[in-house]
Amino acid sequence: MASRDLFESLKTFVEVARAGSLAGAARVLRRAPSAVSRELGALEERLGTELVRRTTRRLQLTAAGERYLTHARGILESLDEAERDLQEHGVPRGALRVSAPTVFGPAVLVPWVEAFLRAHPEVSVELVLEDALVDLMQGGVDVAVRIAPRLESSALMQRRLGLQPYVLCASPAYLRERGTPRRARDLSQHEVLVPMRGPSARPLELQHAGRTQEVRLGRSRFRSNSLPALHVAARNGLGIASLPEYLVAPELESGALTRVLPPLRPMPRHISAVYLRRAAMPAHVRAFLDFIADRAARSFPARD
Incomplete structure (x- = not known):
């Protein structure tokens, strides 16, 4: 079967599947039902499998036909996109x-x-x-x-x-009240705000000089799966938060938040x-x- 014949057969098969009948597909394609039937039969013969189960009232796709329909639609859509792209000369539209x-x-x-x-x-x-x-x-x-x-x-x-870089940060008020951690292990004595995964908080992985260490955290009294919620909690003095740098950059510059353990950074x-x-x-x-x-x-x- 030539490539052009295969292309026409794919269009015929997709239309038969959509219409649910040879007559319905023939009306859309403006062809005789017998010609549509021959086209469909030739495609099945080429593939060596039955695509459509014919009954007296309606056509029904076989399991192989359902799978082939997905591929056929994708091929036709891709060809349409390629044609539109060439017609538009690559202009985004x-x-x-x-x-x-x-x-x-x-x-x-x-x-x-x-x-x-x-x-x-x-x-x-x-x-x-x-x-x-x-x-x-x-x-x-x-x-x-x-x-x-x-x-x-x-x-x-x-x-x-x-x-996306992350930073550890806290409000000056929190650090005045609870003290400033000097080493990674000191974080176990602090309220650390990290996004939850399911019922528990994610473990905190910190990087320094190309090395990674995982820090065990105590149970924080405030937990959330929302970065904006953890951001507000850190500003309000509820703990030390691990947050995207872009999200807290204005507060780090203004002093509303202070970077904690600067040599260490959470995993990006x-x-x-x-x-x-x-x-x-x-x-x-x-x-x-x-x-x-x-x-x-x-x-x-x-x-x-």
């Missing part, structure tokens, strides 16, 4: 759906998106803020920005954006952009990835 963490999104990504939209007036962006890992296919997401202690292993395409988090694997990436998705990669290179270190 269209709607972009982006997912990002609830704190990083407003504080960091929104200014980047604003600059991107100014540079690309024919692109629109819908930003969805969520901390859970979103299914890109199911959620219709073009790009998801993710932040994790380590780079994830995934079938998705991934572009590294940099490392990897920032990455993930997206679906496509035969041809749309121009506006590629432009957005390039744009945020450039901005991230200016704002976050590439390595620890």
